[in-house]
Amino acid sequence: MxxxxxxxxxxxxxxxxxxxxxxxxxxxxxxxxxxxxxxxxxxxxxxxxxxxxxxxxxxxxxxxxxxxxxxxxxxxxxxxxxxxxxxxxxxxxxxxxxxxxxxxxxxxxxxxxxxxxxxxxxxxxxxxxxxxxxxxxxxxxxxxxxxxxxxxxxxxxxxxxxxxxRGPAPEHRPARPVRRLRCAADNEEVRRAARLLAAARRPVVVAGGGCKPAGAGPALRRLAELLGAPVFTTAAGRGVLDEEHPLACGLVGLYTTPPADGLLAEADAVLAIGSRLEETARMGWDALAETTLVHVDIDPAAFFTALEPEVALLGDAAVVAGQLAAELQADPPAATEAGAARLAEVASVRAQMHTRHLAPAAPDDPDAPDGGGLTAPEALRLLQEAVGRDATLVQENGLHDMWAYHHPVVSVGARARVITPGEQTMVGFGLPAAVGAALADPSRRTVLVCGDGALEMGLAALPTAVEEGLGLTVLVLDNGGYGWPRFVRAEEGAPDTLTRFTAPAHTEAAVRALGGRTARCTSAEDLANALDDAAKTHAEGRVTVLTVPVRDADVPVGVRRVFATTPPAGAAA
Missing domain, CATH: 3.40.50.970 (Thiamin diphosphate (ThDP)-binding fold, Pyr/PP domains)
Known part of the structure; x- marks a missing residue:
């Protein structure tokens, strides 16, 4: 050569x-x-x-x-x-x-x-x-x-x-793939952490995005079962544990679904694995600062960033979870009378979450759309019924699409892939991230949940999806502009004129021009039929964009909880 x-x-x-x-x-x-x-x-x-x-x-x-x-x-x-x-x-x-x-x-x-x-x-x-x-x-x-x-x-x-x-090429010598290195935590510190967790009456586990590259799901599940501890995840960690597991309680911080926030507020020990515990994970969890923290991470810079841990365990998430489980398995806290009571409490909380957040909105519910229509949670449930729990779910971080972060409104399985923006939450992240995700495994169903503003900002990725024959399904929760700034301005009594779009949207025309399918859905029947069509479009390698108009008042429950607010009286979006 x-x-x-x-x-x-x-x-x-x-x-x-x-x-x-x-x-x-x-x-x-x-x-x-x-x-x-x-x-x-x-x-x-x-x-x-x-x-x-x-x-x-x-x-x-x-x-x-x-x-x-x-x-x-x-x-x-x-x-x-x-x-x-x-x-x-x-x-x-x-x-x-x-x-x-x-x-x-x-x-x-x-x-x-x-x-x-x-x-x-x-x-x-x-x-x-x-x-x-x-x-x-x-x-x-x-x-x-x-x-x-x-x-x-x-x-x-x-x-x-x-x-x-522009110079001569160096010699190429074939080499082995670079390996991901794994390491265990210090054994004495592991034993100290295990004693703290075993002595806790109300332990909680928080799993972050660092659990995914480590493949920590099975070890994390085993550890939580031995502790009898509810498991929460960060947005990045979602999917590391099947959310229908009896100990799974959804997301932490801003995305916690009541009444699971009570489990966090009353925790006397927190085991955080693979998370830096950024601000979003701590929102609405004031008691965390005073709670005993055992922190596990592969990066020493993660410790002492948000909080000072009682025990810092430096090591691979899966390996360290296995070490902790080995220390607890001889006398597991879940097997005690107190452990059984804790498991019953978690089961009760999960049942209440399902009762509160899976029932359709009653006609006299203040959150029900005027004149019928769909709420964001109802649209998301229909999406899940259509694509299943093991799809690749890509999310933005707009106001209304934050509903998709809430379990059990959306429930993901252990085979799912969940892709969200990080703490920066850039607008327009979703569509190009979905393109990359679908390219990595075209056999998986890839769905994107976003707002109308985010879709417009990410639209440059659409031609790439078409050229690659990627069958994406996009659910747009359309509030006619930028919902989060509008919500914050409403909280402050400030004008929201700048948050509302006045020009006609061009995204649906762009999708159709590139051979995709679009539908605007204002009822459950509309959306169910459109999702059936989207399955066929996916199989053909084409993009489907389904738009559901949403009201300003359809504010995710986590945002309401953190901001301690009543939804603003919603003008039509």
Missing amino acids: SDIRPWHVAALTLADAGCDVVVGLPSDEPGLMDAARSVPGLRVLRVRDQRAGACAVIGHAAVSGRPAVLAVTSGPSFANALTGLLEASSLGAPVVVVTTRVPVLGIGRGGFQHTDQAAMAGPLTKWNVLVEDPRQLTWALRRAVHLAVNGGPGVVLVEIADEVL
Whole structure:
């Protein structure tokens, strides 16, 4: 292979290391995307917008379980990706960004599209490196993949100098995939944590997104069963435990469904695994600051960030959960009389959650839509009935689509893949993330729940979905603008004119123009029929967008609880 170029060596190296997709927008000259097309095991996803590309790699990595590559170039291409990379960093997604550096003679002299990429991305990356010698190339890329998947997963940046790309290619030597490393926590600290948890009368388990790459679901379930402790997840951790498990109580913080918030408020010990306990996870849980905390994480930087733990256990989520279970199995707290009472309490809370939040709204319910119609929870239940509990669920973080974060309004199984934005909650995340997720496993049903504003902002990903033949189903909860700012302004008695769209929406026309199906649904019958059609469209590899108008007053129960508010008297959206 005497004509092999540096980009080809880069693509081969990334494939060897375990990457299976390169996402980007084609560069002026042939680059990484072009080289990747000729490498077995690498797929190339061509996007229209680098921002969308950054979200797509998040979705792809979440479903594939492998690191994903974002290919950009110096200047606007790189800068345009930063919003998505901000979200990737927040989520701890294993993303390798490969970019170019302008010729050295142009640096400091007005070189075309020169920018200090390392400085711009520094707060978002675990590591960044400039490859200035061909002999660094393979080392830099393999180390980048290693750091992306090990420790706390995250974003890494590899910048390749123009001089390297125009010079002779380094030798490519096939190598093994980069392994995800696992480690156990200190045994004495594990024993101390197990004693604290066994002595607790009302322990609670919180599982975060760090449990997913560790494959911690079975070990977490076993540990919770030994403790007899209710299990909550963060948004990123959702799906690590089947939500119909007798101990599963939905999400934590802003997304907690009453009366499960009582279990959190009365907890005397919390075992947090694979979560940094960011603000959203703590919202409405004031008692957490005074509760004994056992914190498990693979990244020491997670400890002492939000709260100081009584015991910090540094290690892999699955391994440490297994260590704790081994300490408890001889005398499990769940087997005691107090444990049996705790299990009965959790069962009662779960039953109340189902009774309160699975019943249709009564006609005299103040939350029922005027003149009939659908509430957001009713629309979401119909969606779940149609696609099942094991689909890939992609979410935005708008006001009304937050209902989808609430169990049992939506209940996910252990085989489901749930993809949400992180603590940054960028608008427009959902559609490109769904494209990446569907590409990773086209055999899975991939559904997106979002608002009308978020869909418009992410619409650049639609042509990519069409080109790849990805059968996405999108449920749009349409409030005619931006619901969250409108809600907050209502709380403050401020004008909400700027939050309301006045121009006609163009998204449905765009979907139809690209061969997709659309429907506007105002009744349960409308939506059920449209979902039946969507199943056929999915099988054909086409996109379906189903729009359900929602009222301002249809505020998720978690938001009401945290803001201690009565829903604003809703003008029609």
